[in-house]
Structure formats: structure tokens, C-alpha cells
Amino acid sequence: MQLRDGRWLRIEERRTSGGGTVGVRTDITDLKQRTLELATARDLAESANQRxxxxxxxxxxxxxxxxxxxxxxxxxxxxxxxxxxxxxxxxxxxxxxxxxxxxxxxxxxxxxxxxxxxAGRMELYEEPCNLSLLVDATAAMMAERAARGSVSLNWDVPPELPCLFGDPSLIRQMLTNLIGNAVKFTPAGGRIAVEAALESDGGLTLSVRDTGRGMATDKIPLALAAFCQAHDRMTVPEHGSGLGLPLTCALMSLHGGRLSIDSAPGEGTCVRLLFPAARVGVDEAA
Ligand SMILES: Nc1ncnc2c1ncn2[C@@H]1O[C@H](COP(=O)(O)OP(=O)(O)O)[C@@H](O)[C@H]1O
Ligand SMILES: [Mg+2]
Known part of the structure; x- marks a missing residue:
């Protein structure tokens, strides 16, 4: 039975040889709790397996x-x-x-x-990166894809921005993923902007903003989970592996930073890569 304070008791009664009754009450709250935890863990594992x-x-x-x-x-x-x-x-x-x-x-x-x-085996080849040059090179490479989708792609990273200490090829990979998504989920006539700015805490934000189809707030965790997509695969014609965002998130963690998404259906999406202050302004002389 469950007590009013939530604890569980197991009640057993036994007859003694003398004709009396002995009652044993055992507090099984811990046992109940553990059974519940095990069942939850099993359900999670099953749903991960299904996914x-x-x-x-x-x-x-x-x-x-x-x-x-x-x-x-x-x-x-x-x-x-x-x-x-x-x-x-x-x-x-x-x-x-x-x-x-x-x-x-x-x-x-x-x-x-x-x-x-x-597996914890990804290595970073870090160096001071000039973001202005890096964004130039990456965005220029994506310009053709944007033009094919009839969306405008603009980038504006001030050359005087301090350099960012990170792995340039991984930063390019992250940016390519984000611009690729923006192109993919923005209908013809839309706009994409790539920007970088210093934060008040000394950190640096690299952002990709689009005017595309956006996604509902409750779908954002799905977009970030490996092997998932925020849009129903049946209704969205775009191909995709669903790996770009989780991979970008993981690469940001390796850089000690994080990724954030602002999005609204029909209005567009802004994905930000937030690098910590410790990575900003570290130049060759440091
Ligand atoms: N810029 C964006 N606008 C709208 N939805 C997006 C955008 N970027 C990502 N998404 C949603 O997040 C999902 C996961 O993105 P991603 O991991 O890059 O996988 P993929 O591009 O292979 O579908 C996409 O399928 C889409 O539903
Ligand atoms: Mg993608």
C-alpha cells in the first residue's frame, strides 16, 4: 500500500503455530523507485533503438x-x-x-x-583564424547553390574583428552546414545573411540568418538530435541526413562553445555559433 506521504509499504501477515498473527511491514519505497527508474531507462533505450x-x-x-x-x-x-x-x-x-x-x-x-x-577521437587542429577571410571563402563557395535556389546570400564580417582561435576547416564545415540548411529551407526570393559580432562578455558570435520556412519552437530539439529532422520526411521534399546540426553542435562543444537556434514557422531561422571569450583575440604573438 502507498502511504499519504508517498512511501510504499509491503504488508505481510503470518499465522504463528500458537494461533496468533504476526504482521510484517516493510518499507519498499526504494525498491519501487528503482523499478520505476529501470522501466524508464528501458523505455528510453527502446525508443532510441527504434529511432x-x-x-x-x-x-x-x-x-x-x-x-x-x-x-x-x-x-x-x-x-x-x-x-x-x-x-x-x-x-x-x-x-x-x-x-x-x-x-x-x-x-x-x-x-x-x-x-x-x-568515440572521443576527433582532434582539433587549432590556429588563430581570420574570420573575415574564412567567411568570405566559405560563403563564396555556397553562392552558386544559393543562386540556383534563387535566394540572395550576403555576408558581412568586419575585417577588424579579432581573430578566433579554432580549427579553420571545422569552422568552415559548420558554416557550410548552416548555409546549406538556410539555402535548402528558404524558398525562392528569400534572403540569407552571414554575420559575425563580438559579444559584451568578450565572446564571438557567428550567425546565419534566413527568411525561410522556419520551424516551431517545440521542433528545435528534434532538429538538434542526431538522426532527426524537424520537418516531416513525408511532407518535405528536401533530402537530408539529419546529421548537419547535431554534428555542428558537437563541433561547437569541442570548441568550448555552443549553438543556439531562433526560429518561427514561416518567418525564418537564425542559427548562432557562440564562441567563448577565451578563443577571441588570440593571435600568433600570444
Ligand atoms: N535554416 C533552417 N530553416 C528551417 N529548418 C531548418 C533549418 N536548418 C535546419 N532545419 C531543420 O532541422 C533539421 C535538421 O537539420 P540538419 O541536421 O542539417 O539535417 P538535414 O539538413 O540533413 O535535414 C532539418 O531537416 C530541418 O527540419
Ligand atoms: Mg543540413
Whole structure:
């Protein structure tokens, strides 16, 4: 039975040989509590396992689609199915192979990076980074993708900003992920802005803001969880592995910083990378 204060008692009664009764009351509150904790842990493990199975299913599709394209177009080229090799459509086929191959490679690299981080084996190659140059180079590389989606991509990082001590290739990777998402989830005619600013506590924020479809506040944790997407896979045509944001979060933690998301459905999204003050203004002389 449960007492009014929440504790649990087990009540046992036994007859003695003399005809009397002995009552034993045992406080089993701890036992009850532990059983409850075990059941909760089991439910969590089961749902994580289910999520992983769903994910493997999703991932197989994500890989199979571009692989089918790679093989199909490669066959066209190998067997010269469109006649003599000077047919310009061969160039198009080769382009499709490169695009599909790039996508698969990105997916596999993300998976490997995430596994490396989970195993604690990701190493940072840190150096003082000039953010203005770094953002220039990264955003310029994404400009074509933005133009293809008819969204404007602007970046404005003051050259006088102090340098940031971090791993430049990982910072580029994070930025590429965020700009890639902004392009993917912003309909034609929208705008994307990449900015950097010093915070009052001496930290530095790198932000990617878009005017795209946004997401509901309660979906943000889903967007950040590995193997999840904030939008229903059935209703959103965009491909994706759902690894970009969790990976970016993990890379920010490795930098001692964090990632924050502000978003509203239909209004847009702003993702911020917040680097701690200890990483700002550390130059070669330091
Ligand atoms: N800029 C954005 N605008 C709207 N939704 C976004 C944006 N960035 C991320 N999301 C949501 O978060 C999910 C997870 O993003 P991510 O981890 O990069 O995976 P993927 O891009 O492969 O779907 C996306 O599927 C999408 O639902
Ligand atoms: Mg992404």
C-alpha cells in the first residue's frame, strides 16, 4: 500500500503455530523507485533503438537514390548510349554523377565525423583564424547553390574583428552546414545573411540568418538530435541526413562553445555559433 506521504509499504501477515498473527511491514519505497527508474531507462533505450532502426532505413534510401544515379549515368557514359562521345548530353551525365557522388560523400563523411566525436577521437587542429577571410571563402563557395535556389546570400564580417582561435576547416564545415540548411529551407526570393559580432562578455558570435520556412519552437530539439529532422520526411521534399546540426553542435562543444537556434514557422531561422571569450583575440604573438 502507498502511504499519504508517498512511501510504499509491503504488508505481510503470518499465522504463528500458537494461533496468533504476526504482521510484517516493510518499507519498499526504494525498491519501487528503482523499478520505476529501470522501466524508464528501458523505455528510453527502446525508443532510441527504434529511432536508430528508422534512421538506418532512411539512410539506406538516402544513399540508394544517388547511387542509382551514379551507376545509371556511368553506364550511359561507358556504353556511349547517346551515340558518339561528342554529344553534349554526356557532360550533363558526368555532372549528375559528380553531384550525386558529392552528396553521398558528404553523408558518409558526416557519419564518420559523428562516430569519431562519439568515440572521443576527433582532434582539433587549432590556429588563430581570420574570420573575415574564412567567411568570405566559405560563403563564396555556397553562392552558386544559393543562386540556383534563387535566394540572395550576403555576408558581412568586419575585417577588424579579432581573430578566433579554432580549427579553420571545422569552422568552415559548420558554416557550410548552416548555409546549406538556410539555402535548402528558404524558398525562392528569400534572403540569407552571414554575420559575425563580438559579444559584451568578450565572446564571438557567428550567425546565419534566413527568411525561410522556419520551424516551431517545440521542433528545435528534434532538429538538434542526431538522426532527426524537424520537418516531416513525408511532407518535405528536401533530402537530408539529419546529421548537419547535431554534428555542428558537437563541433561547437569541442570548441568550448555552443549553438543556439531562433526560429518561427514561416518567418525564418537564425542559427548562432557562440564562441567563448577565451578563443577571441588570440593571435600568433600570444
Ligand atoms: N535554416 C533552417 N530553416 C528551417 N529548418 C531548418 C533549418 N536548418 C535546419 N532545419 C531543420 O532541422 C533539421 C535538421 O537539420 P540538419 O541536421 O542539417 O539535417 P538535414 O539538413 O540533413 O535535414 C532539418 O531537416 C530541418 O527540419
Ligand atoms: Mg543540413
Amino acid at each position: 536508430k532502426s528508422d534512421y538506418v532505413h532512411h539512410l539506406s534510401h538516402e544513399l540508394r537514390t544517388p547511387l542509382t544515379a551514379v551507376l545509371g549515368f556511368a553506364e550511359i557514359l561507358r556504353d556511349q548510349l547517346m551515340g558518339p562521345p561528342d554529344n553534349p548530353r554526356y557532360r550533363e551525365a558526368a555532372g549528375q554523377i559528380v553531384t550525386a557522388g558529392d552528396y553521398m560523400l558528404e553523408l558518409i563523411n558526416n557519419l564518420l565525423d559523428l562516430a569519431r566525436i562519439e
